[in-house]
Amino acid sequence: MNFSQQLIAFNTIMVKEYLRFIRIWVQTIIPPVITMALYFVIFGQLIGSQIGDIDGYRYMDYIVPGLILMAVITNSYSNVVSSFFSAKFQKNIEEMIISPLPNYIILAGYISGGVARGVTVGITVTVVSMFFSDFQIHSLGITLAVFVLTSILFSIAGLINAAYARSFDDITIIPTFVLTPLTYLGGIFYSIKMLPVFCQTFSMANPIMYMINAFRYGLLGVSDIDVTTALVIIVAFIIILFTLALSLLNKGVGIKP
Amino acid sequence: MSVNALKIENLKKTYRNGTVALHGVNLDVMEGDFFALLGPNGAGKSTTISIISSLTNKTTGKVQVFGHDIDQDPATARSMIGLVPQEFNFNIFEPVIEILINQAGFYGISRKVATRRAEKYLRKLELWDKRFDMAKELSGGMKRRLMIARALVHEPKLLILDEPTAGVDIEIRHSMWTFMREINASGTTIILTTHYLEEAESLCNHIAIIDKGVTIEHTSMRTLLDRLRVETFVLYLEEPLSEAPICGDYPLKLVDSNTLEVGVAHSQTLNEFFHLLSERNIQVLSMRNKTNRLEQLFVTMMRDGNAENYSGVQA
Numbered sequence: 009m010n011f012s013q014q015l016i017a018f019n020t021i022m023v024k025e026y027l028r029f030i031r032i033w034v035q036t037i038i039p040p041v042i043t044m045a046l047y048f049v050i051f052g053q054l055i056g057s058q059i060g061d062i063d064g065y066r067y068m069d070y071i072v073p074g075l076i077l078m079a080v081i082t083n084s085y086s087n088v089v090s091s092f093f094s095a096k097f098q099k100n101i102e103e104m105i106i107s108p109l110p111n112y113i114i115l116a117g118y119i120s121g122g123v124a125r126g127v128t129v130g131i132t133v134t135v136v137s138m139f140f141s142d143f144q145i146h147s148l149g150i151t152l153a154v155f156v157l158t159s160i161l162f163s164i165a166g167l168i169n170a171a172y173a174r175s176f177d178d179i180t181i182i183p184t185f186v187l188t189p190l191t192y193l194g195g196i197f198y199s200i201k202m203l204p205v206f207c208q209t210f211s212m213a214n215p216i217m218y219m220i221n222a223f224r225y226g227l228l229g230v231s232d233i234d235v236t237t238a239l240v241i242i243v244a245f246i247i248i249l250f251t252l253a254l255s256l257l258n259k260g261v262g263i264k265p
Numbered sequence: 266m267s268v269n270a271l272k273i274e275n276l277k278k279t280y281r282n283g284t285v286a287l288h289g290v291n292l293d294v295m296e297g298d299f300f301a302l303l304g305p306n307g308a309g310k311s312t313t314i315s316i317i318s319s320l321t322n323k324t325t326g327k328v329q330v331f332g333h334d335i336d337q338d339p340a341t342a343r344s345m346i347g348l349v350p351q352e353f354n355f356n357i358f359e360p361v362i363e364i365l366i367n368q369a370g371f372y373g374i375s376r377k378v379a380t381r382r383a384e385k386y387l388r389k390l391e392l393w394d395k396r397f398d399m400a401k402e403l404s405g406g407m408k409r410r411l412m413i414a415r416a417l418v419h420e421p422k423l424l425i426l427d428e429p430t431a432g433v434d435i436e437i438r439h440s441m442w443t444f445m446r447e448i449n450a451s452g453t454t455i456i457l458t459t460h461y462l463e464e465a466e467s468l469c470n471h472i473a474i475i476d477k478g479v480t481i482e483h484t485s486m487r488t489l490l491d492r493l494r495v496e497t498f499v500l501y502l503e504e505p506l507s508e509a510p511i512c513g514d515y516p517l518k519l520v521d522s523n524t525l526e527v528g529v530a531h532s533q534t535l536n537e538f539f540h541l542l543s544e545r546n547i548q549v550l551s552m553r554n555k556t557n558r559l560e561q562l563f564v565t566m567m568r569d570g571n572a573e574n575y576s577g578v579q580a
């Protein structure tokens with residue numbers, strides 16, 4: 009396939025993926041908005057008013073960046089995991105496999121769908137957060153970079169999960185047992201400086217902690233860790249997972265008997 | 266020098282669970298041919314087809330599509346194949362027309378061209394009125410036709426149909442035959458799998474039979490049918506008989522008192538047989554072939570378990 013044909017193919021997957029989650033917006037866009045609004049009300053307003061400032065910010069303002077990024081992470085991930093798994097399950101993935109499409113276009117197409125969902129939900133949640141918190145941006149560049157890179161990373165992770173999954177149960181195991189704990193322990197609701205020393209060391213091994221802090225830096229200008237380190241870690245994870253996902257597609261793992 | 270549309274050499278496949286589906290399949294399909302790939306359930310037809318179209322990894326062997334090796338030049342090989350799989354494999358929540366346009370998109374065909382082609386093939390397959398319906402709202406026969414239309418949007422040189430007429434009513438089946446003949450006449454090579462042997466007999470020029478993962482027959486339809494040494498006819502009699510009469514060396518069997526089956530060898534004539542019946546004062550009201558010829562051959566081959574015994578069914 010020449011470049012312009014590849015572009016048409018990529019575009020086809022992207023639009024298809026975009027329309028898929030837009031068509032079912034009640035299941036894809038509304039639930040995270042409701043969850044986040046509840047977090048803002050309960051933790052931010054009600055409990056937050058009883059808690060002192062962290063790093064010079066009201067508790068409500070302090071947790072907003074982490075909550076937005078959590079919505080981006082879970083939505084990018086679940087978009088790709090459910091779309092790719094259902095394409096496998098219904099076998100319509102075969103429409104792509106029989107075509108001359110290179111696998112990196114398939115991968116890029118699914119990532120673009122995950123990013124589109126992550127960005128759509130992320131922006132919606134951000135708008136909702138403005139009702140509760142004084143929105144501000146310390147560094148637009150870092151904010152956008154972390155936003156998009158995190159979304160790319162978890163889209164790829166979703167595809168890997170879906171490739172290995174054999175049943176609908178398998179696509180909920182990773183989110184439940186890995187993703188959610190790591191996100192909650194990644195310092196959405198607290199600064200890791202508040203933890204005992206050995207827990208702090210433990211937290212340093214959690215990649216999501218770097219993303220949340222880098223994003224918080226982008227919006228508020230405060231972070232527990234060095235932002236450059238965070239960006240390097242995210243990009244490194246993207247490269248590793250992209251390579252893994254591509255090799256799974258090339259070998260046909262979970263797709264070709 | 267012309268290249269074959271498809272060339273398969275010693276193709277073997279063992280699935281992960283240990284099932285050996287293909288023990289060594291060989292196929293040569295000429296460009297422009299209408300080719301029948303036959304065999305009983307579980308013979309390995311769909312496995313072979315899935316390997317040709319990259320849906321299944323082969324274990325060993327060589328597959329070339331118009332001279333392009335599926336391992337060395339997969340993109341070119343794939344772009345030449347259109348596949349109608351045995352099982353439905355579209356997204357049931359997508360509208361019919363979107364399924365076609367997206368499929369074309371995966372081949373790098375622009376939306377504008379794709380839309381035009383989608384209309385052309387949906388009209389031909391009598392699905393144009395259903396274009397905005399979700400695929401799950403189609404009937405079984407319509408779903409099959411949707412898959413045929415989808416396989417054609419990129420105008421492949423080799424069209425592979427895995428049981429396209431299963432579950433399709435007789436009227437639509439006839440119109441599908443006409444359509445397949447048209448596509449073939451316009452230069453597309455067709456490989457057809459079917460369990461309706463009269464369909465294979467009337468459409469196809471060449472034939473391969475696979476059994477238990479091995480090609481047991483690979484020849485022209487004509488040569489194969491010539492091997493049928495005995496044809497069985499069913500005769501309906503005017504007067505009931507109590508036992509089968511003796512008529513020279515024609516084997517006869519009385520099915521019921523008014524129905525007689527006779528085996529007629531290639532070396533014998535029907536005239537002589539009717540002459541003998543007239544001498545015995547037996548009046549025949551009507552007559553038909555017991556089964557179609559290919560079916561008769563096929564049943565014998567499968568029953569005897571090897572391809573060397575083509576004696577046809579003994580009456």
Ligand SMILES: Nc1ncnc2c1ncn2[C@@H]1O[C@H](COP(=O)(O)OP(=O)(O)OP(=O)(O)O)[C@@H](O)[C@H]1O
Pocket residue numbers: 265280281282284285286304305306307308309310311312313351
């Ligand atoms: N995904 C799979 N995993 C394991 N075994 C399989 C798989 N698909 C097919 N088989 C086995 O391979 C053999 C050949 O199956 P295949 O589907 O190719 O037969 P077929 O000739 O198409 O039969 P049919 O006429 O019933 O469609 C069978 O024994 C089948 O059980």
Ligand SMILES: [Mg+2]
Pocket residue numbers: 310311312351427
């Ligand atoms: Mg089959």
